[in-house]
Each structure stands twice: as structure tokens, then as C-alpha cells.
Amino acid sequence: MDLLLTDEQRLLQDSVAKMLAQAGGVKRTRALRGRADGFDSAVHARMADEGWFGLVVPEGLGGLGLGLTELGLVLMEAGRVLAPEPIGATAVVARAIAHGASSSKIFAGVLEGRMVVMPAIAGHADGPVVTWLVPSKESGVRLDGNLVGIPMAASCDGFLVEARAAPDGLSLGAEDTMLTYVPRSTPGLTISPRATVDGRPFADLALVDVKPEVVFLRDSAHGAFHDILLFAAAAELVGVMSAAIDITVEYLKTRKQFGKPIGSFQALQHRVVNDYARMVSVRSFVFQVAAQGLDISSSMASALKAHAAAEALDVCKSAIQMHGGIGFTEECDIGLYLKRAMWLSAWLGNAAHHRARYSALMA
Amino acid sequence: MDLLLTDEQRLLQDSVAKMLAQAGGVKRTRALRGRADGFDSAVHARMADEGWFGLVVPEGLGGLGLGLTELGLVLMEAGRVLAPEPIGATAVVARAIAHGASSSKIFAGVLEGRMVVMPAIAGHADGPVVTWLVPSKESGVRLDGNLVGIPMAASCDGFLVEARAAPDGLSLGAEDTMLTYVPRSTPGLTISPRATVDGRPFADLALVDVKPEVVFLRDSAHGAFHDILLFAAAAELVGVMSAAIDITVEYLKTRKQFGKPIGSFQALQHRVVNDYARMVSVRSFVFQVAAQGLDISSSMASALKAHAAAEALDVCKSAIQMHGGIGFTEECDIGLYLKRAMWLSAWLGNAAHHRARYSALMA
Amino acid sequence: MFRKDSPADADFRAEAREWLETNLPHTLRGMTARPHPPEIMPWYKALSKRGWIAPHWPKEYGGMGATLAQQIIISDELARLSAPHLPVQGINHLGPILMRYGTPGQKAQHLSRIISGEVIWAQGYSEPGAGSDLASLTTRADDKGDHFVVNGQKIWQTWGHYADWMFMLVRTDANATPKHAGISFMLVDLKTPGIKARPIMNIADDDEFAQMFLDDVVVPKGNLVGPLNGGWKVANDLLAHERLGTSSPQHTMEVLARIDRVSKANGKAADPIFRDKLAALRIKVTAQAAMFWHAVDMIATGQPLGPSSSTMKLVATDNLQAATDLLIEVAGANGADSERLTTDGEPTDVTQIFLQSRRATIYGGSSEIQRNVLAKRVLGLPG
């Protein structure tokens, strides 16, 4: 089904697609695999220039003041070419820290692409796994905990860490959960790199008595921080799926066996149609959630991530199958789509995790 | 794949198929739907004459002394024509009560087809839901409890009830679970008929302070009573599935649309092949379990029932789909196969129930 | 899900809810099988009198001229009370066709009698030999100057044995290539001599269908709708729009409500494995609702759904059947009962709706046909 977009939204979509194609498309992504920084900072800076990192930052604070529909459109295009830059994470971080006076320098750096700040959120537990504590008046807030699979961890400038009050700590009521900024070189923070199939650098973080540089008490802007990240991952997965389907359809039209294009065989036709229907259902889900506004509910965000993660894995596995032998080779791009789908599915919690979170929230 | 059968086993299979065809095949089953007794006692008596109810009764006790392979073969043929007589239940009951001196009259009645005794076993709990108690020396054993979906309950002569010791009752150690015979007209036994999609008469039983006519202490012959019943249900489901596939393949060869048999369309070919593979996997499972002998393990029995129940439902739903509009009509036999699969899947516990039982036993 | 009523719509919903709760007879609520027309037509006529039988029809034809939002509110509120299915071939199918293709005389003769419930219509498309391959239909209408003479058979007429009139596709050119170019759309009064109806019982023991035998049936030329041999377009033009209704998540949500009642009654509601399956299903239905509202927005802004509506039907019918699978699973040992189960509030049927849901992937173009359409017309695959 066609999308229902305003003229402005179509312009945005086209300009994003054009910029990413000019930057090098999937070929660029392939070339950047395995590099320590994991992405191209020149391209990252251009993205900042285009305003992508300020998409959901209010206009009064230097952003574009747009909504999740626009963020989703950008991330779908990014997903289509497997852009390695952490666009969604950066845009959501920028929104979360836009309000704090104490963070204005960091915010400006992130918005303008000069700094890279990654969200440090657990994808394997029901809430933050990092705890905060105020041991004494002088010490200020201290953080402890372990986090798994944080993107770009080895090369970014710092982390936006979600933390909850330690069981025996101070209670701030509604602010028991807070966001904190921890620069990469903070004492007590250990970064253990981990290779993933996606080819970009990730790491596990261990925080022992870490003093964050900035503490953000909860306000409405970070209320949905976690959940907008889930939305961003889902939107990017739509892009991954839809490009995987397009590439596969093209292959089915071209590749001949038994004297005709393999796309004329009904079994493959029906398989790719099922995949297409899966993709459309996730895409519609993304747009309808986006239409609800930025104050996204946790149950809806988890439902969306669970659906996107499960369907994207199935669609990309199916795309490999339809490519046959060539799909099993490293040199065929379709494998990169499966690997990105694997990573995006696991990041921030996989389908099983978010189905459980959704189920608990609905109970 | 072909079956690996001895000449005697092939003869048995052929004779069962022939007898059931002569009796009227599926047409007979259709005609008997909704009748209060639910089956044809003349045919039931002929089955007894053929020795089917003594298949797994030792030779020395008047049976044929055969194994589960032979029982499975008979039940597959019965399943193929949806024979309404409770063949599996009767054969397993006969085996369970063959040893008891106190039950020799009942055993002879069952074996010879003069009496119908139905197993009364819970299909929704992990063990027997009926409890036994010895309130006083004079009272003897008393039973209490409720059972759901007992076949032929309104017309049979009595029930073989599986019961466990009441929490506050006497303990007999290994014999805490016992089998008891309760005639249909026993005081304290209430029979509430329930209609099922299968068209045969079932009922729920309520037992309040019921005095059983015979108590069988556990011995090796009833050790596997429950589990052999699960095997019997699975074997019958194989027959149901395999006939549903045969009927569907025949329809696919005959029915024409777009100028050719619909069985030449690859999407339908692949669908029916998947169903065939499902059936073969259950059938192989039945034969390999049968080859282990009559002392069937509970975990294997539950695994088998879970697999058979799940696959049979899927195969029969798929058969309806491939029949299209005509498959949705009452007059088309394929619907009867789905309904028998529904009933056999639910009887004694459905796939979800037995997966949980298997999981618990494997832990 | 996803939508909140505007203040005006909220008022309309309150009004609709109150009126329906007062006026829908309790005997007609919560049914799985469709009650027969004689039982149902008084309710049809009551809705008609209230002006709500045809929310989507323009006012000039006696409809409500409702917005799409109002139409959905009415169908929501009807579903909330598990209101029975009505004979809708006239309202949903023939009416919009006559508005677009009918002559002034045809409109005058038929539209008001659809609204009033005076005439029940049957749809005469499929034939015993022409199901998925509808274009190969062979019921023929021979031109006899001022009338046609029709011979053949039609099948799957919903309540055909209760219907008064039938609209149908017939072959008017035996040699046309492609075959669908020789098909015309016409109306026939079922009291015409030569017509016999045979009821067909469905798998859930519901006699909802009929097969119609047409033997030298005289049909006046004036009953032709649209051009001679132009019937294919007449019949198919509005199909995508109609699929919207069949793809509404409401159908599956009704099954979810049953699952809820059954699982609470038998204690399964506390089982984490069941709860996970239910969550998986709810998530899929939420995605389906998103597709549905997207399609509503498309229609509301005047954009064609086109063959993409097939995508929605595939997802909707898969979800419906997944829900009825879970319903009989959660019923456990009662999963084959044909009687309703005792649940809190009202008894709940499980197997009939499971069996009825088989239809979803067969009728209105089977899932296989939808996939063929999508492969060719949306994905552009060859062959």
C-alpha cells in the first residue's frame, strides 16, 4: 500500500535517500565493516547538517520540531542502505538531553555531529540494570552496573546511561529513574569490545562507582527515551526488510532456472508475497504509532519492537533462501541485511523480551 | 516412505481395512453421527470376533499377545475411515484388567464385545483428578472427583476410573494410584452428556462418594495404562491425517481451475507435501515408540501425543483449505476428518497439555 | 487501538451505544451461527427505521451519509454487543454498484427496497466449476431480442434459499478472449419460473449457503446492469473497498474476548506459556489494526486501495485463524465441544467459531488467489 505522506514528508524521504545513495549506499557500509570507529564521521557530520539529529528536538531548542513520522521515514531510508551511522540513537539522545541547561555543550555537540553520545540501556532486563546512589553529599551521584551490547562504544565520546535508584539508596519518587551522561574515559568505566555479525563496534560496559558528568532528573522529554529508541529500531528494521524484499524481487525476476525466471514459480511468488505482507504490517504499525505523537506508551513500543524484530528476522532469512546458493555467500549483499536484522532485533531486547514486557504491561 | 512390516502385520492391516470398508467406511460413520449410542454394536461385536480388543492382552489370558505395532496398525486403519467404535480405548482397557481375578467377568465381556467399558481419565491435569479414600473398614474404597469428556459415556456399561489417594487418606505406597471399575448406574455417579463436533456421545462424570465395583491395585499391566491410551490416540490420528491427505491429493488431481488440475499449481503441491511430511514424521514416531514395547515411558507418550495432536490439526485444516469452498460444506467428508482430529487432539489432553507434561518429566 | 473519537464522534458513539443497547433484542446477541433471515429481518428493519442500516450510503439514496469514522463507530458498537450478521449483499455489494452503474429506473426500483429490508439479495458469482477461476463461468444468458434466457448453476449464495432477488454474472459471449470479456452483470427476480434453490449446510452445521439451479429462466433486458459483456468490471470495481470491512481487527478481537473469558473460567489465564501466546497474538492484531487504519485513511483521503487490499486480507484472515486456534487450545479438554462452555457472564462457543473461521481464507478470493494477485500486480513478478 502506498504511504500517506505530506509533500514535506515526501521531500524529506527523497532527500534522505538521495544523500545516502550519494554517500555510497550499501557499498559504503560493506567497506566500513570491521573498522574500529564503525562509521564515516564526514557522513555523520553531513547528517547533522541536514538536521537529522534534531528531527525530534523542539524548534525552540535548535531542532526541527518534527514528529516520529519524520524520524521513522529517515530511519527507514537509513535501514534500506544499512547506513552504519547511529542516526536513530543520536536523534533520540539529542531529544532527551535538549532541555538540560547543564548539558548544553554536550547537546550542541551531539546535534551538530561533533560528539557521538550513545544510549546505554539494558536489552535483557525489564528496567535499567545500572543503579545510582548518593553515598555522601560530597560524592554526588554514583553509578554501578553492567550493560551488554552498547553500539559504537569504543569510539564514541560518552554514554547516556539510564539508571535506577539502588535498593538501599535515596528515593526521589518519580525520579527514581534518571538519565546520566558518562564520558567514555570516566574512571570506573570499563569498556569491553565485542564483535557482532553486523561488523560495527560494540562493547559491554562495566560501571563501578562511576561519577556521571551530568545528571538529568526525569522530565517529560526523557519520559519516553527508552520507548522512542524502540520505535527507532523498529523503523530501521522496516527499511532493512523492505530493501531485502526489493533486492529479492529483483533477483527473482532476473535469475533463470528451468528456462524461466525463478520469480514465475508460484512457490517463490507466494513466499515473497508473505514476506511483503509481513513488512507492510510492521510498516503500518510504525506509522500508526508515530501518529500518536512523541509520548509513546511502553506497551505500544514493546509490541512494535517485538513485532518488527520477529518479522524482520523471518523476512531476511527468507530472502537468503530465495537467493539460493549465491545468498549464502559473503559477497552477496542480502546477507548483510540478515546480519543487520539480527543486530537490530537483539539490540535493546529481542522479540521474546519485548513480548514478555508487553505481556507484563498489559496484565 | 514404505512401512517395514512383517507378513503377519500386513495381513492384519489388510484384514482390518477390508472389514471396515465392508462395514461401510466413512459413509457408515457419517450415518451414525448424533446417535445416542454413537456406534454400531454389531460391528463392535465383529471387531471383538476378529480379536482386536485382545490384541495387546497376553495369549495366556485369551488375547493375541501382540504388541503396540499391531495395535497401531489397527488404529491407523480405524482412523482412516473414522470408525466410531472405541477400538483403542477398549483394547487398552482389556489389557489393563486382564490380570485381575475379581474382574474376570468384566474382562471377558469387554474382550468379547458384550460389554463396553470406557477409560475415565483426566485430560486437563497432570495426574488423576479422581481421589480414592477408605472412610472405614466397612465402606471399602470410595471415589470422589470430576472428569471431562469421557467417550460413549451415556451408552457404555461402565468406566475404568484412574484414581489417586486423597491427601488425607490411606497410603498404599506404590499403589497410591489405582484403577477401579465403576458401573454406569452406580449411586453417586452423575453423567452429564456433552455434544462434541465429532458427533459421538461424550459426557462429564461427577463422582461423589462412589463405591467402585472392582479395585485393581497397580501392577505392571496397568502401569502404562494412561500412556498406552496416549499412544492409541496418536496412532488413530495418523490414520486420520493420512486419509485426509489421500483424499486431498485425489481432489487436487481431479478438480480443474484455469484449465488444469489444481494439483499442478506449485503452491498447492508444496502445501500438501508439507502436510505429507508432517504425517510421516508422526507415523514414524508411532512405529518407533511401538518398537520399544508395551512398557511405554510417560515422557515418550506425552511427546508423541503432543506431536500427533498438533500436526493432525494443522494437516486437517490445510486439507480443508485445499478443498476450497466445497471443503467448507457439511456434505464433504474432509470436514469429518478435521472434526475427528479436533476430538482426538483434545481427548486425554491436547498438544499444549502434553508438551507441558513432557517438559516437566524431562526436567 | 490507535484512534480516539473526536468530541462529535464521541457523542455519536454514545448515542449509537445507547440506542443499540435498548433496541437490540437479547436473543440476537452473542450468536456464532447467523440466525435465519426470518428471525433477523425485524432487527434489520428496526435499524433501517432508525436510519442506520446503510451508514455509508449517501442520503439521496436513503443512507446515512455517514463519515468513515461514524461507519466504524456503528460497526464497533454492533460488534461490542455481538450483534448478528445481517443479509448485507444488497447494502454492501449491489447498492454501491447500482449507484455507479445502474440506470435511473434500476436505482428507483431497487435501492429503497434494499434499505427497507423488503428485498433480500443474493450474490450469484461462483459456479460449481468456476470458483477461484471465476472468469471461466458458464451460466449463459442467450439473447432472445427483448429478453435473455438463462441456464446454468450458481453456488455459495448466502441465504440463497431466503433471497428474493439475485445479482449475477453470466456468460453473454461464449467466444470472448480473454474469457472475462464475455461476461455480463444482471439482476434476476428469484420468483421467475425455472429457478430452484438447494440449501447447503456448512462445516459448522449452519445452512447459510445455497446452490441455485437456473433452467430456461427469462430475464428482461432491462435487468442488465452496465454494458453487455462489461460485467467483469462492474463486479470487480468496488472489491478493494469491500475488503476493508472483512479486514477489520474487530472480528479477531471478538475471538480474543472469548479467549479471555475461557481462560479466566478454567484458570489458564495464569499460565505464563498461554499468556505469551496471547501476547504474540495481540501484537499481531495490533499491527493488523494499524494496517486497517492506514487503509481507512487512504479511503478517507480519496486514494485507491487497489490490489494492496489483498495484503490486508491475508494478514487479517491469518490472525483470525490463529485466534481460533488459540481458542480451542485454551479450551483444553473441552476443545472439541460443540456446546458452549460455561464462562463468566455468558456461555462461550469455541468450536463453531473455529470451524466458521475456515471460510476466511477461502471466500472472497482464497488466500492463494490473493497471493497470486499480489505477486503479479504489486510485486510485478512474471508468469
Place this chain on the structure above:
Amino acid sequence: MFRKDSPADADFRAEAREWLETNLPHTLRGMTARPHPPEIMPWYKALSKRGWIAPHWPKEYGGMGATLAQQIIISDELARLSAPHLPVQGINHLGPILMRYGTPGQKAQHLSRIISGEVIWAQGYSEPGAGSDLASLTTRADDKGDHFVVNGQKIWQTWGHYADWMFMLVRTDANATPKHAGISFMLVDLKTPGIKARPIMNIADDDEFAQMFLDDVVVPKGNLVGPLNGGWKVANDLLAHERLGTSSPQHTMEVLARIDRVSKANGKAADPIFRDKLAALRIKVTAQAAMFWHAVDMIATGQPLGPSSSTMKLVATDNLQAATDLLIEVAGANGADSERLTTDGEPTDVTQIFLQSRRATIYGGSSEIQRNVLAKRVLGLPG
């Protein structure tokens, strides 16, 4: 599952286990990617010296002449230690073919050098343009009197860039109808001038495959196996038998063991939802084991498996992929790690085996091809 060793077999198992535990180097255990031939051939030769490299070969050809039970015991015990995959094209594929179709000279030249590990063989069937449609292959061998000259390309040669010889299917009659009637089976020494190998990296970053370019390659007439233009039968005759090995439940049970380790390490083992999924999978693998043992019994009693072995491959490969799905699911936030996860005892790889398992439904005849075969040859469907 299902089988218990006879006393003699139990003794044999104990002997095999002890020998393997003593002799299989620890560096070669628990690997997902196949180590390169240079790393693996010493182990191949050690097994060969022990007499266990070719359990199924008759003793006259240097095999073990093992019973089927003993063959399965050896493969069980190898799997128990997660022994690495060996280059088996010679042992499993070419050897049995030569025993049936080879000349005395061919047998004398090749069989003992397969057993000894002196020669590594590659299989040359697929071509870039001939995958599922293998019969359309175009690599041609032109008859030049006392030799053939071969030109074309072959693809998917496992360890082709390490192989010494290749057996292949080539076109010797360009006009044959059907196409497979013009194909011959021949052997080529890969040191012959005109042959180039290009390694191909697979999706799991393993360079296991090669593409072979053949440019005016001279092949002596004596390297033809079986009749000229009779290669199709030579290559396909033993296929069903071979599928037995690939359908062994051992492969999936190895993944189940990983699931076990990962779920215990990260606590998921206690989650009832995970446990239910695991039970569902275990039940399916048990059914697969039943199919496998049924097939073993068929072969042991001398009955042909025929196309039905395709059924087993479909079930086996579905289960394998369902298991690797569950493996990355249970790994949770680590489900995309390309490094091994820390688990009790040994580190466990999850994503490489997930990616490697994609091959299962593609190679050895894709699942689509297996379904085509079953539809036509077992169910007798037309078209």
C-alpha cells in the same frame, strides 16, 4: 533416542569413545567453522590409520566393513566431542560411486588414496547458471579422440582451492533431449593446466567454497566413469542413501546442547516460556529421530529409500533451523555477537551456527526442489 546398543555394540562404543577422547586433539573440538584442510588432514590420517575413516566401505577397499549400527556409533561419538567436519567428498560420495561404476583401474588408482587422505576430492556438479536446474549445465567436454577437452565453470566446490582432484558432471552431448541424457561423469586432476580456483567466502565468513574455472583442460578418456552420456544416473544413484547422513538428528541435537549451555549461563533455563519452546523443539527432533531410525531399518533390510528421503531432509533441515532460531533467541542481547559466549565449560558460538544453518535448506537440493520431487514422484501430482 529409540535405540539401545547391543552388548557387542556397547563394547564397540566404549572402545571408540576411549580412542577418540585420547586421540582427537583438543584444538579441533567444538568448532563451528570447518578448519582448513591443512589443519585437519593429520586428524583425517589418524582416523584412517585406526581404520575408522570409512566405516561404511567394504574391507576389500580398505574400509571398516562396519554394520550400520557401528557407523552410527562412530558418528555419534565424533559428534559428542564436536569433532570437526572432514573433507568427505571422496569417502561419502566418489568412493561408493567408483565401487559401483568404476573400472578396475579407476578403483585401484583412487580408492586407497581416498582412504589414506593422500588425495582430497571436490565435487563438480553445480555451475553459476545451473543450480536447482542442474540438468541444464553447460560445462562441455569435447571428444578429441583419445581425450576430452573441457571448458566451463563449476561452483560451490567445498574446499575446492585445497582439493587435488575433482569429479564432475559435464555436457558431452549438446543436443540431447531430455537435457540430462547428454551428461557424463568424469574425474579431473586439478593440477592439469587450464584450471583455476577462486575461493568464495560464505555468509559466516568461512572460505569453504570455491569456484572452478576450466579453460581447455585435457582430460584422458580413461577418466570417464560409467557410460558416455550416462553421468546423470551415476551421480544420482546413491543420493538417497547419502541424505541419511545429512538427516541425522545429531546435527540438531548438537544445537540443542548449545541452547542448554547458553540458557543455563544466562538464567533463561528457568523461564517457562523458553522451556515450552525447547520442549516443542525436542519433540520435533524426537520425531525426526524416529524417521531417521526408520530409514536406517529400511537400508539395513535392503529396501530402497527412494525419493522419500526428501521427506526426511525437509523435516531435518526445518528442525535444524528452528533450533538455531531458538539459539539466537535465548542468547538475548548477545544474539548478534560474532564472538563465542561465555558458558559453563566451553565458550559457545551462537551466530555462526545460525548463519551456517542457512545452507541446510539450499544445498543438496533446496527445500523447494525436494518438495517438487515429492509432489510428483511420491504424491503423483501432475505438472
